[in-house]
Amino acid sequence: MKDCLKKILIVEDDAALSELLQEVLEARQYRCLVLRYTKEILRVTQDFQPDVILLDYMLPIMNGEELCARVKQNESTCNIPVVIYSAFSETLLPVEDFMCDVFIAKPFDLYILLNQLEKLALHYRRHKTGVFRL
Template identity: 40%
Template structure:
């Protein structure tokens, strides 16, 4: 599988069989590494999109709906930490795990400021990257599931309070 150029105007149909696969969005400026990442994730059963750079990741998130985002820290337009912050600052995508990676581990001093879920130093072991990605995807899905469950329970408790006429009842 080769790198797929991402087209902001394209969208996946709801009934498309590609929707059955977990999705990885990678921002990697090196086409060779991007192809290696795409091949590795495809072999593991993921759908993978690679872009070489972007200054606004939100349109990509809206169109592709990834289960995990993988970002090289040093990019041509802005640093990967800023893209991570865009993802984590948008309430729709804040639960999507983000892995930042770089050959310059000194960026670890500022990595917490960006809110990434994991940092991996280059060169990295592909098996370790895949293991870390799968662990974060499972953790992210569980977090979103429990958050949805908590919201549902709050709504039901609020409804029950209103239905029963309990004054001052709040599900918060």
């Protein structure tokens, strides 16, 4: 049963927000892996094989844009959808250069985030397996 769950990799350094996201997503039958920060995003992504990666933009040492670029420029992970969220609005950040699939400004509506994650996860699973799975 666990293998049927949609998987989300969350990279968030705020403990309260990462706990909230994990709780909400797990209540909706997602399997979550939460990281505060990782230079090893490619290794973790390849090991966990998420259906979607959820990145905070403001992270210590390497921001979400840089992490997203590592994922999107790697042949084995480039098709995994990435959502970046930030307290900075799209008008302050050149999001067209981020290579992410979706950008969401904070504070965000949790239902909008969940809807985007669901769409991306289902699309990725369909693309990866050629089969539409719920």
